[in-house]
Amino acid sequence: MIAELQRQGATTVADPFGGSGFASLAKPIGAWQYDQRGEESVAYDLQNYLTHLGPTAAVRSVAELITRTGKNPFTEQGPLGYERAQPTFVASLADLSRPPDLRGFRSVREQYIATFNSVMDRHRLDALVFPQSLSEVPLLHSDANIMSTTVSQINIGGFPGVCVPAGYYPSGTPFGIVLVGRLWAESKLLGLAHAYEERTRLRKTPRLVLRPAELNPAESERPH
Numbered sequence: 001m002i003a004e005l006q007r008q009g010a011t012t013v014a015d016p017f018g019g020s021g022f023a024s025l026a027k028p029i030g031a032w033q034y035d036q037r038g039e040e041s042v043a044y045d046l047q048n049y050l051t052h053l054g055p056t057a058a059v060r061s062v063a064e065l066i067t068r069t070g071k072n073p074f075t076e077q078g079p080l081g082y083e084r085a086q087p088t089f090v091a092s093l094a095d096l097s098r099p100p101d102l103r104g105f106r107s108v109r110e111q112y113i114a115t116f117n118s119v120m121d122r123h124r125l126d127a128l129v130f131p132q133s134l135s136e137v138p139l140l141h142s143d144a145n146i147m148s149t150t151v152s153q154i155n156i157g158g159f160p161g162v163c164v165p166a167g168y169y170p171s172g173t174p175f176g177i178v179l180v181g182r183l184w185a186e187s188k189l190l191g192l193a194h195a196y197e198e199r200t201r202l203r204k205t206p207r208l209v210l211r212p213a214e215l216n217p218a219e220s221e222r223p224h
Helices: 002-007 042-051 060-067 079-087 087-092 103-120 154-156 186-200 217-221
Strands: 128-131 161-168 172-181
Touching: 042 087, 079 087, 103 154, 103 172, 103 186, 161 186, 172 186
Parallel strands: none
Antiparallel strands: 128 172, 161 172
16 A cells, blocks of 8 residues: 555655654543543533424433433443543533533643644645554454544544545455545545545445345244
């Protein structure tokens, strides 16, 4: 992939962030071990969204949603229970009408952006390019997780990214790359991604096939 970029006229710089301190800004927490800052407001944001659905909406608050569904997503066992690793998030649950304290998030976001821009300036970079995933995408009914490389530093900084097909693993699973750029650099990234796709033509139209057992596990127990 790097050789192809060079053939297309790109100048590549290996590990331009080395020694920049960018990675040390992260504070991984919780079972997933990623920087969750910025997600403190997820409950408040949901409440804000529901209250603005209008008077005819079936659900207009998180409390009503919990009552209607019989499930609370913010308990320790809920699908968003991992957010409880952040004290600011837990505190926000007491009053969803008030936005949580996001000063920590805003501070680290500014640091991420400043360091990112400094590295891009120092090496005169147009974009970062790296594998979109750390490993192959697991099978449909696998217990394995999708290990993406679009890490929380990129999410917190708000940097744009675009994924491009870049080949296949020996198993036939698609391999992709992600291009990441400065804030508001979407047009440049899309141009780079388009040029790479047009030059390589690596994407193959998938043939989507599902066996009955994959649609309905009980189907596999029936005689055929």
